[in-house]
Amino acid sequence: MSQISMLYQLQLVDSERLRKRRALIDAESNLGETPGLQQARAILVQEKTVLSHWSGRLRDLDLKLKGLNGKIKNKEQRLYSGGVHNSKELQSLQADLDQLRRRRDKTEDSLLEAMTEVDDREALVSEAQAVFGQIEEQWKAEQDTLHVTVSQLRDEMGVLEERRRELRASIDEADVDLYDSLLRSKGGLAVTVLKGELCGGCRVRVPSGLAQRVRQGQELVLCNNCGRILVSGYL
Numbered sequence: 016m017s018q019i020s021m022l023y024q025l026q027l028v029d030s031e032r033l034r035k036r037r038a039l040i041d042a043e044s045n046l047g048e049t050p051g052l053q054q055a056r057a058i059l060v061q062e063k064t065v066l067s068h069w070s071g072r073l074r075d076l077d078l079k080l081k082g083l084n085g086k087i088k089n090k091e092q093r094l095y096s097g098g099v100h101n102s103k104e105l106q107s108l109q110a111d112l113d114q115l116r117r118r119r120d121k122t123e124d125s126l127l128e129a130m131t132e133v134d135d136r137e138a139l140v141s142e143a144q145a146v147f148g149q150i151e152e153q154w155k156a157e158q159d160t161l162h163v164t165v166s167q168l169r170d171e172m173g174v175l176e177e178r179r180r181e182l183r184a185s186i187d188e189a190d191v192d193l194y195d196s197l198l199r200s201k202g203g204l205a206v207t208v209l210k211g212e213l214c215g216g217c218r219v220r221v222p223s224g225l226a227q228r229v230r231q232g233q234e235l236v237l238c239n240n241c242g243r244i245l246v247s248g249y250l
């Protein structure tokens with residue numbers, strides 16, 4: 016392979032490396048949890064917290080109601096046993112019983128309210144769980160694909176690196192220096208194809224004599240406008 020062909024190959028390799036590096040950065044930036052997944056999880060955690068609050072309240076109210084029922088039963092037994100004859104004591108017993116019954120009514124109301132809340136909250140948790148599960152499943156599939164892509168790109172970059180090293184080792188040092196300097200100053204394009212008589216880099220027509228020398232491929236010819244290395248299309 017001629018020096019010019021190798022310079023052109025080097026340019027193709029470097030352009031491909033640049034494309035792959037950008038794709039790799041892009042793919043890597045999408046690895047990890049997405050805002051959508053985090054948000055769905057946060058909503059699920061929040062709904063579970065609220066449900067847990069209401070479940071706790073329901074348990075407390077249930078215990079309270081059992082306690083009140085026990086006390087009411089005791090008082091009723093004493094009141095209806097016929098064992099208490101003192102009218103003051105009877106009045107006091109009746110008053111206690113009335114108060115306990117009122118407390119029981121209020122507790123039963125609160126208990127019903129808590130049961131409704133628990134039902135509603137359980138439905139919301141199920142809903143949030145379903146949404147999170149769906150998003151997580153889709154996210155996992157995307158992450159799997161991304162991991163494969165990243166791995167492939169890294170392998171391909173490795174192959175290109177190797178090819179780049181081989182080419183640079185085979186090209187004259189002065190030409191490699193010129194190539195590197197052009198690559199830096201010409202936006203990553205140091206070697207370009209001459210299309211007819213148009214420079215593929217700056218799109219300006221080169222003199223016929225210069226185009227002729229490029230086609231002969233015996234020497235390094237630079238575009239008289241942009242300074243890029245020109246190669247003929249058949250390379």
Ligand SMILES: [Zn+2]
Nearest residue numbers: 214217238241
């Ligand atoms: Zn040019």
